[in-house]
């Protein structure tokens with residue numbers, strides 16, 4: 001009967017119930033959308049950067065970090081890689097030779113980091129092969145193939161099979177130039193991949209540079225692995241090298257991640273506080289309006305706990321009605337935008353220079369929907385506690401005599 | 404045997420600011436099966452007395468004994484339970500739960516008492532028939548006239564066969580036809596079921612139907628006559 005009364009009370013003052021229902025629906029919807037977009041913006045970009053560029057862990061010669069002199073190599077890189085790959089939590093590792101130089105087409109020239117990579121191993125660590133738009137991953141060109149980003153290609157005015165010239169200083173301080181042919185064009189939201197890097201074969205670059213081994217080892221870990229454990233292990237095994245996690249290599253990413261979580265908390269808190277006060281206010285009105293009726297119920301012997309429960313039940317019912325609607329709206333919004341993306345190109349001048357892509361794809365985990373729905377229902381519940389308490393505290397005689 | 408015994412009841416409102424002596428040394432005994440009116444002009448203390456007899460309010464001094472329980476000693480929570488199990492109430496207005504049907508309203512007290520559904524249904528229907536509103540069982544209170552609503556309230560108060568029914572000016576909002584109809588029904592239930600009624604009024608037509616009339620003036624009992 002309590003349930004019946006609470007349920008029917010919802011329909012009794014439809015306007016007010018709609019306000020509560022509306023706030024719950026909008027609360028859930030807003031949170032789902034906010035989480036989705038922030039995820040898309042930050043996590044998407046971070047994932048891109050870490051998975052395709054930085055990797056979880058990088059190893060260098062400590063001197064190379066300070067001064068990009070090509071002679072500061074990691075000794076016995078291949079032996080080390082073979083060893084690392086047997087460690088738990090390590091998915092793949094690869095080595096690279098790096099040198100800063102110039103890339104030139106007949107039209108233009110630009111500064112790049114030339115990365116001598118081993119295609120098969122590199123693909124395992126950074127999935128570089130999956131980013132190829134036009135052309136192919138080091139295929140179709142017999143001598144000196146090169147991969148460059150789409151933006152760089154546009155800047156240089158080159159296409160697949162075009163010739164470019166790389167110029168850099170070799171290990172003997174001689175300026176060296178060599179001709180390469182574009183094998184493929186890389187498409188990525190990352191600024192580095194898009195215009196900062198030129199990928200060539202490890203064997204080509206070591207030959208031209210006159211160095212052995214590698215300047216960099218990149219390690220991909222399994223998901224959810226604490227990278228610092230592997231770093232510590234490496235460091236104790238090879239104290240001469242410098243191992244760092246992505247947090248140290250790209251502190252700005254770590255900062256973004258931190259900002260992202262605190263922004264999310266602030267946002268969630270704001271929505272919840274608004275919800276608590278909205279519901280508190282409306283339910284308090286409902287209680288005040290029914291003061292006499294509630295007084296009568298207690299006068300004839302309805303226990304206070306039941307009165308309390310009745311007022312709470314009303315809000316819980318509205319929450320249970322509102323949650324699926326909010327979730328559905330949120331899900332539809334996510335579904336739509338994950339299909340079409342959100343074109344930020346109108347605002348993306350600034351964004352792209354930070355390495356963001358101009359099309360944003362929101363992303364949300366399924367479990368987040370439930371977390372949000374439950375959080376909102378609990379919030380609604382909290383908002384209803386004070387009005388229910390107010391109802392319980394009223395004295396039947398006084399309530400009945402207020403005319 | 405007396406059902407209610409009120410001994411030396413005093414009630415002072417606003418003790419600390421401007422004291423109002425609503426009841427002065429009131430002594431009353433009500434026996435089982437009585438049909439008693441508490442009468443007197445507005446402000447004489449009728450409502451205050453009924454609230455104290457029904458355990459809705461505490462006297463400033465004195466005690467109320469119902470059956471063999473001194474209800475003036477009970478805690479707030481115990482009083483709610485006591486009212487539920489032993490006393491029926493009819494108020495001047497706002498008696499019914501608007502979102503429940505007539506039938507559900509009558510069953511409400513029995514439901515709080517956790518009586519079985521079969522018993523509730525039978526009793527509620529029987530009472531509604533006796534009140535002449537059996538056809539209104541599935542309607543909401545708002546679809547009923549004021550007189551019909553008060554009959555539903557009486558039915559609800561009687562449903563669980565309480566020790567006594569307290570009714571504070573139950574006819575104050577009713578026209579004369581509804582007033583006498585309600586009084587006739589109360590009198591009938593008093594005779595048929597032996598239900599004990601204590602009701603307040605300042606309406607002469609109602610007073611005429613009572614079998615015992617206790618008159619209050621300025622919070623004092625000035626006469627108590629049986630007829």
Ligand SMILES: Nc1ncnc2c1ncn2[C@@H]1O[C@H](COP(=O)(O)OP(=O)(O)O)[C@@H](O)[C@H]1O
Pocket residue numbers: 416417423424425443444445446447448449450451452
């Ligand atoms: N809650 C209260 N606070 C202060 N004075 C009250 C209160 N309730 C009643 N009174 C006063 O007590 C007296 C008796 O009131 P009441 O019992 O309501 O009389 P009646 O029901 O006979 O009209 C009146 O003078 C009234 O003003």
Ligand SMILES: [Mg+2]
Pocket residue numbers: 449450451572
């Ligand atoms: Mg009164």
